[in-house]
Amino acid sequence: MNRTDRLYAIVEELRAVAPxxxxxxxxxxxxxxSSRTIERDLSALQQAGVPIWAEPGRTGGYCLDRSHTLAPxxxxxxxxxxxxxxxxxxxxxxxRDAATSALRKVVAVTDERSMRETARLADRIHLLGDATTQKAPRELAAALRTGQVLRIAYTDREGSATQRDVEPLGFVGKGDAWYLIAWCRLRDGLRxxxxxxIVRVTPLDERPPRRTLRAEDLGIVEGELRAVGAGAAVDAKSP
Known part of the structure; x- marks a missing residue:
């Protein structure tokens, strides 16, 4: 049994005997x-958000909260x-961190046969990226949710470095590159x-009223801008 199958099986075992x-x-x-391998597996599941906790004592062990878990x-x-x-x-x-955590949760609650076949097919799929593209700072992930002003250290394409206070409004992904769309207080405009x-990100305490952002405000002149919001899910549910 590989680790993916074992993680799913551990969750199902704990679910079956809960509480x-x-x-x-x-x-x-x-x-x-080994017991050490199980401890590592349980830690990985806990970090992925699966509600597992330890009960101390001679008859203790690991428990799963059935009321807070997803059915398969x-x-x-x-x-x-x-x-x-x-x-x-x-x-x-x-x-990327949230995506990794989400994938672990999907693995944990997907039936074993489907997950095994999925993993086999996934081994045949590769994504071709730009080797020069670096990862965007993790600190940007919470920018839209918190609404906090960010102080960023930024280097433009010419290599000029500036420090700016910006109001996050959205993100645009193009290939491997991700762009933070924000109101730049230095330039007094959308950037x-x-x-x-973005070399460094520091969230500030200020939470200004959220500005309206429309697709046409972005001034995209090449390519097609596609939304990934709830509208797509609503459309999918429509008969």
């Missing part, structure tokens, strides 16, 4: 691995593969800041 605990030793014997998802192999590919495209974005040119 009773299972010890690391019992799980190690069940999955024919009814993903087809193609659906699970599409989710895996989509999350993989975020590897250079500010959301796009390429993520891999």
């Amino acid at each position: 009773r605990p299972r010890s690391a030793r019992w799980l190690a014997e069940r999955f024919e691995v 998802l009814g993903f087809t192999v193609d659906e699970a593969l599409a989710v895996m590919i989509a999350l993989g495209t975020l590897s250079t974005s500010p959301f 796009a800041f390429r993520g891999d040119r």
Whole structure:
């Protein structure tokens, strides 16, 4: 059994006996691995947001909160593969940590047969990126949610360095490059800041009223701008 299959199986084992605990030793014997391996697996699941906690004592062990877990998802192999590919495209974005965590959760609640077939197919799919593209700072991921003004150290394409206070409004992804769309107080206007040119990010305490951002305000002259918001999901639910 590979690790992906084992993580799913551990969750299902704990779900089946919840709220009773299972010890690391019992799980190690069940999955024919060492107790240390089980401890690492449980830690990975906890970091991914699976509600597992330890109960101390001679009869203690690890428990799963059934009321706060998802039932196994009814993903087809193609659906699970599409989710895996989509999350993989975020590897250079500010959301890469959340994407990795989301993928772990999908793995944990997808049925074993589908996940095994999905993993086999995913090994045949590769994303071709630009080797020169660097990752956007992780600190940008929370920018839209918190609404805080950001103080950024930015280097433009000519190599000129500036420090700017900006009001985050959105993101645009193009290939491996991600751009922070923000109101720049230095330039008193809307600007796009390429993520891999943002050297440093410092959130400030100020949370100004959120400005309106329309697609036409971005002034895109090449390519097609596609939204990834809830509208697509609403459309998909429509008959």
